[in-house]
Amino acid sequence: MTRPTGDLFADGGETGRLMARLDWSGTPLGPVDGWPQSLRAAVRMVLSSRYPMLLLWGDRFTQLYNDAYSALIGDKHPDALGDDVRVTLAEGWDVLAPLIGEATTTGVASWVPALRLLLARAGYREEAYFSVSHAPARDDEGRTVGVLTVCSEVTDQVVGERRLRLLRDLAVRDGGGTLDVESTCARLVDAIGAHPLDVPFAAIYLADGPLLRRTACVGGEPVAGALPVRLPVSGAHEWGLAAAAAGRTTEVPGVERRLVLPAGPWGDPVGRALALPLPSAEADQPLGVLLVGVSPSRGLDDAYRSFFALLAQQVAVAVRNARTYEEERRRAEALAELDRVKTSFFTNVSHEFRTPLTLMLGPLADALNDHEHPLPAAQRERVDTAWRNATRLLTLVNSLLTFSSLEAGRGHSDAREVDLAGLTAELASVFRAAVERAGLRLEVDCPPLARPVAVDPVNWERIVTNLLSNALKYTFVGRIRVGLGADEEEVRLTVADTGIGIAEEELPRLFERFHRVQGARSRSHEGTGIGLALVRELARLEGGDVRVTSRVGTGTTFTVALPWAAVGRAPGPVAEVDGVGCAVRVAAQEAIGWLADPAQAAASAPAGPPVPAYGAANALRDARILVADDNADMRAYLARLLVGQGCRVRTVGDGRQALEEIHRERPDLVLTDVMMPDIDGFELVRRLRGHADTRGLPVVVLSARAGGDASVEGLDLGADDYVVKPFAATELIARVRAALSGGSRARGRRPGGPDANGSDSPGPAARDSDAGDTDPRGPDAGGRCDATAGAV
Numbered sequence: 001m002t003r004p005t006g007d008l009f010a011d012g013g014e015t016g017r018l019m020a021r022l023d024w025s026g027t028p029l030g031p032v033d034g035w036p037q038s039l040r041a042a043v044r045m046v047l048s049s050r051y052p053m054l055l056l057w058g059d060r061f062t063q064l065y066n067d068a069y070s071a072l073i074g075d076k077h078p079d080a081l082g083d084d085v086r087v088t089l090a091e092g093w094d095v096l097a098p099l100i101g102e103a104t105t106t107g108v109a110s111w112v113p114a115l116r117l118l119l120a121r122a123g124y125r126e127e128a129y130f131s132v133s134h135a136p137a138r139d140d141e142g143r144t145v146g147v148l149t150v151c152s153e154v155t156d157q158v159v160g161e162r163r164l165r166l167l168r169d170l171a172v173r174d175g176g177g178t179l180d181v182e183s184t185c186a187r188l189v190d191a192i193g194a195h196p197l198d199v200p201f202a203a204i205y206l207a208d209g210p211l212l213r214r215t216a217c218v219g220g221e222p223v224a225g226a227l228p229v230r231l232p233v234s235g236a237h238e239w240g241l242a243a244a245a246a247g248r249t250t251e252v253p254g255v256e257r258r259l260v261l262p263a264g265p266w267g268d269p270v271g272r273a274l275a276l277p278l279p280s281a282e283a284d285q286p287l288g289v290l291l292v293g294v295s296p297s298r299g300l301d302d303a304y305r306s307f308f309a310l311l312a313q314q315v316a317v318a319v320r321n322a323r324t325y326e327e328e329r330r331r332a333e334a335l336a337e338l339d340r341v342k343t344s345f346f347t348n349v350s351h352e353f354r355t356p357l358t359l360m361l362g363p364l365a366d367a368l369n370d371h372e373h374p375l376p377a378a379q380r381e382r383v384d385t386a387w388r389n390a391t392r393l394l395t396l397v398n399s400l401l402t403f404s405s406l407e408a409g410r411g412h413s414d415a416r417e418v419d420l421a422g423l424t425a426e427l428a429s430v431f432r433a434a435v436e437r438a439g440l441r442l443e444v445d446c447p448p449l450a451r452p453v454a455v456d457p458v459n460w461e462r463i464v465t466n467l468l469s470n471a472l473k474y475t476f477v478g479r480i481r482v483g484l485g486a487d488e489e490e491v492r493l494t495v496a497d498t499g500i501g502i503a504e505e506e507l508p509r510l511f512e513r514f515h516r517v518q519g520a521r522s523r524s525h526e527g528t529g530i531g532l533a534l535v536r537e538l539a540r541l542e543g544g545d546v547r548v549t550s551r552v553g554t555g556t557t558f559t560v561a562l563p564w565a566a567v568g569r570a571p572g573p574v575a576e577v578d579g580v581g582c583a584v585r586v587a588a589q590e591a592i593g594w595l596a597d598p599a600q601a602a603a604s605a606p607a608g609p610p611v612p613a614y615g616a617a618n619a620l621r622d623a624r625i626l627v628a629d630d631n632a633d634m635r636a637y638l639a640r641l642l643v644g645q646g647c648r649v650r651t652v653g654d655g656r657q658a659l660e661e662i663h664r665e666r667p668d669l670v671l672t673d674v675m676m677p678d679i680d681g682f683e684l685v686r687r688l689r690g691h692a693d694t695r696g697l698p699v700v701v702l703s704a705r706a707g708g709d710a711s712v713e714g715l716d717l718g719a720d721d722y723v724v725k726p727f728a729a730t731e732l733i734a735r736v737r738a739a740l741s742g743g744s745r746a747r748g749r750r751p752g753g754p755d756a757n758g759s760d761s762p763g764p765a766a767r768d769s770d771a772g773d774t775d776p777r778g779p780d781a782g783g784r785c786d787a788t789a790g791a792v
Contacts, residue, residue, distance in 0.1 A: 008020075008032060008040055008043060008044065009043075009047060011044070011047055011048050012047030012048075012066060012067070013047070013066070013067045014067055014070075015047070015065065015066055015067045015069075015070050015077075015078075015081070016047050016066075018078050018081060019043075019047075019064065019081060022081055022082055024082060026082075027062055027082040027083075028058050028059075028060040028062050029057060029058065029062050029082070036139055036140045037140055038137075038138060038139045038140045039057060039139070042055050042057075042064075042137055042146075042148065043055065043064055046064060046065060046066050046148075047066050049066055049068070050066075050067075050068055051068055051150060051152065052065075052066070052068040052069040052071075052072055052150070052151050052152055052153075053065060053066055053068070053069055053148070053149065053150050053151075054069050054085075054148075054149040054151070055137060055146060055147075055148055055149070056085055056100065056137070056146050056147045056148075056149065057137065057145060057146035058145060058146060060084050061084050061085045061086060061100070061146075061147075062082055062083070062084065063080050063081060063082065063083055063084075063085050063088060064081070064082075065080070065081070069151070072121075072130075072151070072153055073088070073089075073119070073121055074119070074121030074122055075121055075122065075123075076088055076089075076120075076121055089117075089119075091118045091119065091120050091125065092117040092118045092119060095115065095116070095117055095118075096117070099112065099115075099132070099134050100134055100147050102134070103134040103135060103136050103144075103147045104136060104144050104146075104147060107136045107144055108136075109133060109134060109135035109136070110133065110134050111131075111132070111133045112130075112131070112132050112133075113131050113154075114129045114130075114131065114154055114158050115129065115130050115131070115132045116128070116129050116265065117129070117130060118265070118266060122299060124268075124296065124297070124299075125264075125266055125268055125296070125297060126297060126298070126299070127155075127159075127197070127264060127265050127295070127297035127298060128153065128155045129153070129154050129155045129157075129158040129159070130151045130152065130153050130154060130155075131151060131152050131153075131154050132149065132150075132151040133149070133150045133151070134147050134148075134149050135147065135148045135149075135150070136148075156303070159198070159298070160303070162195065162197065162198060163195075163198055163307045165195070166191070166192065166194075166195040166198060166199070166311070167307075167310055167311065167314055169191045169194065169195075170188060170191050170192070170311070170314045170315070170318065171314065172191075179322060179325075180322060180325070180326050181206070181215070181319060181322045181323055181326060182215060182216075183322075184318050184319060184321075184322035185204045185206075185215040185216035185319065185322075186215075186216045188204065188216065188315055188318055189202055189203075189204060189216040189217060189218040190218065192218055192292075192311075193218035193219070196263060197263075197264065197265065197295060197297075198295060198298075198307070199292050199293060199295075199311070200219065200261060200263035200264070200270045200293035200294075200295060200296075201217070201218060201219025201220075201223045201259075201261060201263075201270070201273075201292070201293040202217065202218050202219065202290065202291065202292045202293070203216070203217035203218075203219075203223070203227050203290075203291045204216045204217070204278075204288065204289075204290055204291075204315060204319075205241060205245075205288045205289040205290075205291065206278075206287060206288035206319070207233070207245065207285075207286070207287060207288050208230075210232055210233060210234075211230055211231065211232055211233065212230070212231055212232075212233055212241055212245060212288065212289060213229070213230050214227060214228065214229045214230065215288075219261060219293070220261075222259055222260060222261050223259065223261065226258055226259040227239070227259075227291070233245050233246075238258075239252055239273070239275060239291060240252045240273075240274075240275035240291075241275055241289050241291065243275065244275035244276055244277045244286070244289040244290075244291075245277065245286060245288070245289055246277075246286075247277050247286055248277070249274065249275070249276050249277065249305075249309070250274070250275045251272060251273075251274055251300070252272065252273040252274065252275060252291075253271070253272055254271070255270050255271055255272055255273050255293065256269045256270065256271050261293065263293065263295060263296055263297075264295050264296045264297030264298075265297055266297065268296035268297060269296060270293045270294065270295075270296055271294075271296055272293075272294040272300060273291060273292060273293050273294060274291070274292050274294060274300075274305075274308050275289050275290075275291050276289065276290045276291075276292070276308055276309065276311075276312040277289060277290075277312070278290055278312055278315060278316040278319060279312070279313060279316050280316070280320065281320075286316075287316055287319055287320065287323075288319075290311065290312045290315050290316075292308055292311065353393075353394075353397045357390060357393060357394045357397065360386075360390045361387065361390050361391060361394065364383055364386055364387040364390065365387060367383050368380065368383055368384060368387060385633050385636065385637065388586075388589065388633065389633055391586050392586055392590060395586050395587070399530065399531075399534060400530070402462075402534065406534075406537040406538075406541065411537065411538075411541050412541070413455070413456040413459060413541050413542055413543075414456045414458070415454045415455055415456050415542070415567070416454055416455075416456070416457070417452050417453065417454045418453065418454070418455060418457050418460075419448075420449060420453045420455065420460070420484065420491070421446040421447060421448045421449055421484050422446075422448075423457060423460060423461075424446045424460075424464060424482065424484050424493065425444050425446040425482075425484075427460075427461055427464040427465065427468075427584055428442065428444045428446075428464065428468065428482040429444070430584050430585060430588045431468045431469075431472065431480075431584075431587075431588050431591065433588070433592065434472060434588050434591040434592045434595065435472060435480055437592060437595050438472065438475075438476075438595050439477070440472075440475060440477070440478060440479055440480055441478070441479040441480070442479070442480055442481075442482070443479055443480070443481040443482070444481075444482045444483075445481070445482070445483045445484070446482065446483065446484040447484070447485075449484070449486050449491065450486065451486070451564070451568060452568070453491055453562075453567050453568070454567055454568075455542050455562070455567055456541075456542065459538045459541060459542060460542075461584055462534065462535075462538055463493070463535050463538050463539060463560055464482075464493070464495075464584075465584045465587050466531040466532065466534060466535050467493075467495040467535060467558050467560075468480070468482070468495060468587075469531070469587050469590075469591060470495075470531060470532065470558075471495055471496075471497040471499065471556075472591050472594075473522045473591075473594065474497070474499040474500050474521070474522050474556075475497040475498060475499035475500075475555075476499065476500070476521075477498065478497070478498025478499075478555070479497070479498055480495070480496070480497045480498075481494070481495070481496045481497075482494070482495055483496070486564075488564075489563060489564065490544070490561045490562055490563045490564060491561070491562045491564070491567060492559055492560070492561050492562075493559070493560040493562075494557055494558065494559050494560075495557070495558045496555065496556070496557040496558075497555050497556055497557075498554070498555040499555055499556060500521055500522075500552070500553065501550045501551050501552040501553050501554050501555055501556055502548070502550035502552070502556055503552055504552075507548060507550065510532060510548060511532050511533055511535070511536040511546070512533060521677060521678050522677040522678070532546075535558075535560070539560050539561075539562075542562055542566065542567065543562060543563060543565070543566025543567060544560060544561050544562035544563060544566060544567075545560075545561060546558060546559065546560045546561075547559050547561070592632075594630070594632070594653070620642070620645040620646055620647050620733070620736065620737055620740065621645070621646035621647075622646060622647070622648060623646075623647045623648070623668045623669065623740055624647070624648050624650075624665075624666075624667040624668045624669075625642050625647045625648070625649050625650075625667055625668065625669050625670075625671055625736070626649075626650050626651075626652065626658060626661055626662065626667040626669070626670045626671070627639060627642070627649060627650070627651045627652070627671045627672075628651075628652050628653070628654065628655060628657070628658040628670065628671070628672040628673060628676065628681070628684065629651070629653070629672070629673040629676070629702070630653050630654055630673065630675075630676045630677060631673075632653075634673070635651040635653070636651075638651075638671065638732075639651055641729055641732065641733065642671075642733075642736070645733060650665075650667070653676070654676040654677050654678045654679060655672070655676055655678060655679030655680055655681065655683060655684035655687075656678045656679045658670065658672065658679075658684055659679070659684070659687065662688075662694060662697070666693075666694075666697070667697075668698070668740060669697070669698045669699070669700065669736060669739055669740055670684070670688070670697060670698070670699045670700070671699075671700050671702065671736065672684055672685070672699065672700075672701055672702065673701075673702050673703065674701060674702070674703035674714070675703070681701055681702075681703070681714075682701075682713065682714060682717055684699075685699050685701065685714065685717045685718055685719050686717050686718075688718075689717065689718035698720045698739045698740060698742070699718070699719050699720055699739075700719065700720055700721045700722075700723060700735060700736055700739050701714045701719045701721070701722045701723065702723050702725060702727075703722070703723075703724060703725065720739040720742065721735045721738070721739050723735055
């Protein structure tokens with residue numbers, strides 16, 4: 001029994017129903033009733049499959065296909081049913097013909113994973129990709145009479161991977177070394193230009209005030225000639241630039257009227273473009289605009305738009321990075337210039353300071369060494385104080401001058417063979433009196449070295465002096481040990497102490513210039529903050545380096561290591577070193593000043609010259625005044641001034657000692673410096689004002705910190721007055737007198753009592769990065785430093 005014709009197409013879905021209604025007698029295949037069994041079997045297999053399948057039968061390549069394939073050919077369906085494939089796919093036949101011919105002539109199936117075809121299925125010449133297999137189709141006698149094509153479209157995968165490569169290339173170009181904005185934009189468009197199938201042309205416009213400036217473009221001379229180079233944002237409507245500059249992505253039609261540019265796989269003219277804003281940190285203020293051409297062979301669907309959006313983001317990130325780099329570079333150049341100017345200033349001002357200091361030190365030293373006309377004891381003490389502090393100032397000036405020279409790259413080492421062990425031991429011995437007066441042990445272990453060593457003795461003196469001063473400043477019990485040794489690789493100087501130690505987090509910054517650790521307990525707050533930085537620079541100048549190990553509460557060890565390759569010399573005559581320099585003696589003398597008895601009474605101090613009294617002449621007589629300052633000479637000077645006015649004076653070296661003295665015996669007024677170790681002057685005022693028993697105690701603050709902010713800070717804390725150093729004696733006496741009178745009236749001075757804050761624990765163990773910034777000076781005949789000698 002013959003089955004109805006319609007049964008052949010019954011399982012073919014919509015396409016099967018169309019095939020059932022088609023008049024096949026008008027096709028090369030003829031009526032369905034006359035179809036051979038092999039054709040019928042092939043049609044049933046095609047229609048029953050959900051995979052895209054196409055059957056070409058006969059020498060006219062008549063097409064039969066299923067629903068899945070109909071979706072691939074778009075608007076060519078249903079006209080393609082029963083028609084010649086050479087007509088339906090005429091635009092792609094040059095690619096398909098060899099594959100179909102191979103299957104029909106050889107009988108061997110073929111497979112192409114990503115076959116590019118030109119299709120006109122959506123109203124334009126489309127770039128499409130298919131995974132295709134062509135197998136021979138045989139009739140009832142086994143002859144090859146057609147081709148069975150199994151295919152699937154992979155356009156999205158192929159195009160998606162291609163676009164992903166472009167985005168990756170942009171990221172690689174951006175990460176290949178940071179450049180300025182212009183170079184970055186040029187590099188970006190170069191990467192875009194390598195993918196013309198997706199981006200036929202591109203231009204980057206950056207906002208430049210009210211203008212848009214074309215920074216880079218790709219696409220050849222036609223693009224460069226057609227696109228404006230610079231235009232006001234308000235007049236940038238032609239290419240959609242104004243809208244994009246305001247933050248709106250804009251489609252630009254009719255590109256072919258402005259720019260003739262063949263593009264895509266088949267050279268079709270570009271007809272559309274997109275203007276996309278380049279996003280910045282502020283959404284309403286884009287960096288600029290990315291103008292891109294749309295491929296004439298791809299529809300501008302959501303996927304294509306998303307790709308362009310990612311492209312704009314990638315470009316924006318690269319431009320932002322480049323701008324950040326340029327800003328950082330300009331900032332670094334400005335800081336470098338500022339550092340250069342600062343270094344030049346330090347150098348020039350240090351030179352300028354040395355002339356007046358020389359003219360101060362010379363006459364002072366002459367007066368002190370004049371045995372024919374000796375000074376009276378009181379005058380000699382005053383002149384000696386002036387000479388000692390002028391010498392210290394010269395040392396500080398020379399240290400700044402040396403450090404600025406090192407930073408400017410002008411440092412040098414006058415290396416010569418020296419008895420390094422003997423020189424080190426002699427330098428350490430200068431500090432013995434200060435160390436022992438502090439109740440510490442000084443251990444020196446400097447045996448002769450087995451090989452000759454060449455260093456600059458002046459630089460070495462600075463290294464040893466700074467390390468010893470630093471150790472003494474932060475060591476309160478135990479010992480300081482100076483050692484010199486060597487092995488096969490290096491010579492090592494070690495300065496170890498049993499001091500407060502250094503917190504681990506502070507170690508990386510220890511050798512930074514001007515670095516200070518807040519709350520560090522020390523014997524003095526004085527110093528420039530460059531001592532340890534100077535040690536490192538000088539050690540490196542000698543070819544070595546310095547390192548440090550420390551534990552809080554246990555101690556610290558500094559090691560200066562000099563490789564033999566840098567300091568080793570063939571045996572020769574040892575250079576004579578004329579003893580230690582003046583700077584180390586000044587540093588040791590300054591260290592002794594840190595150790596003055598903190599509770600010393602100034603009644604025994606010689607009275608200063610009487611200061612004229614203004615107002616209440618007897619306001620200061622028998623007033624009990626506590627002076628807190630970490631500089632021994634300043635304490636002595638203030639004591640002499642006040643004793644000369646009839647005051648009873650006690651002096652201490654820091655704020656903690658001041659609290660203890662106030663606890664023991666309440667004074668009538670506290671005269672305190674600001675910059676002191678452990679507890680500074682401002683903290684002292686804060687604690688006094690925070691306790692009921694001392695809230696009404698008059699306090700006058702002394703400070704070298706000039707300026708309104710510093711004085712306001714002191715007065716806001718409750719100080720009665722703020723006096724800036726240097727000051728006139730008459731001014732200080734007048735202010736002390738006013739504070740005593742005003743404090744007595746305003747606060748209602750009450751009897752003394754203990755301050756509960758006097759026993760607070762010390763601050764965290766840490767270390768100032770400076771102590772004893774020194775410069776060796778040669779001694780003169782009188783044992784005092786020549787003010788003009790030996791600056792580096």
